[in-house]
Amino acid sequence: MTPIENTEDRYGAVAILLHWLMAFLVIGLLALGIYMVTLPDVGFNTKKITLILYHKELGLLVLVLLAVRLGWRLTNVLPQLVAHLPDWQKIAARFVHLSFYALMFVLPMTGWLMSSAAGIPVSFFGFFTLPDFLPRDDHLFQRLIDVHKWLAYVLVLVIFVHVGAALRHHFVFKDDTLRKMLP
Numbered sequence: 140m141t142p143i144e145n146t147e148d149r150y151g152a153v154a155i156l157l158h159w160l161m162a163f164l165v166i167g168l169l170a171l172g173i174y175m176v177t178l179p180d181v182g183f184n185t186k187k188i189t190l191i192l193y194h195k196e197l198g199l200l201v202l203v204l205l206a207v208r209l210g211w212r213l214t215n216v217l218p219q220l221v222a223h224l225p226d227w228q229k230i231a232a233r234f235v236h237l238s239f240y241a242l243m244f245v246l247p248m249t250g251w252l253m254s255s256a257a258g259i260p261v262s263f264f265g266f267f268t269l270p271d272f273l274p275r276d277d278h279l280f281q282r283l284i285d286v287h288k289w290l291a292y293v294l295v296l297v298i299f300v301h302v303g304a305a306l307r308h309h310f311v312f313k314d315d316t317l318r319k320m321l322p
């Protein structure tokens with residue numbers, strides 16, 4: 140049985156659930172984001188508008204889950220990286236993990252700010268509307284789209300490095316790296 144909490148040697152059930160749920164969600168949001176912007180703007184394209192609305196709600200869900208995850212991470216032991224890693228790889232691995240946390244925060248935030256600048260307030264799952272921190276400004280809206288897009292591309296790059304490293308540890312070094320994150 141996987142323990143609920145982390146131990147020195149492995150991630151616990153809560154951390155594992157949050158890791159895989161958010162991994163699927165984030166990869167899905169990247170695919171959805173890249174696809175939805177290719178749809179034409181002409182006329183009243185309801186498919187594009189519907190997909191953007193889903194993208195916003197799921198993007199906010201990342202922000203909510205991130206708060207839960209950070210709370211859990213700060214109150215749990217952090218499993219050690221596998222032994223015998225050179226120092227630079229330990230630093231690189233932790234750096235990649237911290238980059239993920241930073242990106243999972245700034246991507247939804249730039250999405251939210253972008254919507255404020257566009258003059259389209261973001262609904263919080265239909266319960267209430269989030270406050271607009273920026274006034275309507277079309278120039279700023281275009282700049283924020285660029286920032287959101289480039290942050291997303293950086294995220295794709297970091298995911299490739301992370302997944303590549305995880306698979307290499309599992310299949311080439313045959314160590315416990317991936318098993319620590321599996322039930």
Ligand code: HEM
Nearest residue numbers: 168169172173176195198199201246247250251261288291
């Ligand atoms: C982890 C969360 C998120 C990820 C990974 C993500 C990713 C992306 C990607 C890849 C695109 C396509 C960029 C392009 O090629 O132009 C995009 C577009 C967009 N995102 Fe997000 N996003 C996230 C969260 C959010 C949130 C929370 C909002 C708003 C509340 C949002 C609003 C938008 C909008 C409005 C667009 C379309 C921009 C346009 O009109 O070109 N995103 N997002």
Ligand code: HEM
Nearest residue numbers: 161162165166212220221236239240298302305316317320
């Ligand atoms: C889909 C393929 C993925 C695989 C196979 C994978 C695998 C792993 C493994 C094995 C670890 C534990 C590393 C260690 O402690 O030595 C880990 C940690 C982590 N992964 Fe992933 N991952 C994947 C996707 C993602 C994605 C898409 C994200 C970001 C959205 C992500 C974010 C993280 C974070 C933040 C940690 C560090 C957890 C902590 O210690 O706080 N992973 N991953």
